[in-house]
Amino acid sequence: MKTSSNRRAFTLIELIAVIVVLAILAGVAIPRYFDYTDRARTSAVLGTVGNVRTGIANFFANSSIAGTPAFPTLIQLTTTGTVMQDALPRNPFNNLNNVRAASSVEAAARTVSGTEGWAYWFDNAASPPAATFYCNSSNTSTASNGSGGTLTANNL
Numbered sequence: 001m002k003t004s005s006n007r008r009a010f011t012l013i014e015l016i017a018v019i020v021v022l023a024i025l026a027g028v029a030i031p032r033y034f035d036y037t038d039r040a041r042t043s044a045v046l047g048t049v050g051n052v053r054t055g056i057a058n059f060f061a062n063s064s065i066a067g068t069p070a071f072p073t074l075i076q077l078t079t080t081g082t083v084m085q086d087a088l089p090r091n092p093f094n095n096l097n098n099v100r101a102a103s104s105v106e107a108a109a110r111t112v113s114g115t116e117g118w119a120y121w122f123d124n125a126a127s128p129p130a131a132t133f134y135c136n137s138s139n140t141s142t143a144s145n146g147s148g149g150t151l152t153a154n155n156l
Contacts, residue, residue: 035142041092042141045156048089052118052133055083060129071122071131074101091117093137093153100136107132110154119154 059072059082076082078099090097096117106113107121114136122131137153145151 038140039142041139042143042153042156044089044092045135045141045153046143048091048118049133049135049156052077052084052088056131056133059083060131069129070124071129073122074099074120077120077133088118091135091137091153093135093139096136102132102134107134110134112136112138112154 056071056077059076060069063070072083077084078088080087088097088099094115094117096115098116099118099120100114100116102111102119102121104121104123105111106119110119110132112119116136118133119136120131120133123129135153135156139153141151141153141156143151143156145155
C-alpha cells in the first residue's frame with residue numbers, strides 16, 4: 001500500500017525573498033531610531049532650562065513688583081519652594097542635578113567646568129540686573145545650530 005503525502009513547505013526562493021525584504025526594512029528603519037536617546041536628552045535639557053529660566057524670570061518679576069528688582073541667589077535657586085517648586089531634575093547628559101556658581105566670563109562663554117549638572121550666574125548690582133542659567137555639559141545635542149551643525153548641551 002502506497003501512501004502519498006503532500007507536504008507543503010516554503011521554498012528556498014520564498015525564504016530568501018522574505019529575508020531580503022526584512023533586511024531592507026531593517027536597513028531603512030533602524031537608523032531612524034538610533035538617535036532617540038540623544039533626542040530625548042536634548043528635549044529634557046531644553047525643558048529643564050526653559051522651566052528654570054521661567055522660574056528665575058518670575059522671581060525677578062515678583063521682586064520688581066515688591067520694589068527691588070533682583071534675580072535669585074544660588075541658594076534661593078536651589079532651595080525647593082523659593083524659585084522652583086520641585087528640586088531641579090538631573091542633567092541627562094551627566095546625570096547630576098547640582099548647580100555651580102559660574103563667573104560672568106564663564107556665563108558669557110557658557111563654559112563647562114566642574115562636576116555639576118547646571119551652571120548659574122547672576123549680577124544684581126548690574127544695571128539692569130542680569131542672570132544666566134545653562135547646562136554644565138559640552139556633550140553634543142541634536143538641536144540644530146542653524147548652519148547644518150548641532151549645538152552642544154551648554155549652548156541650549
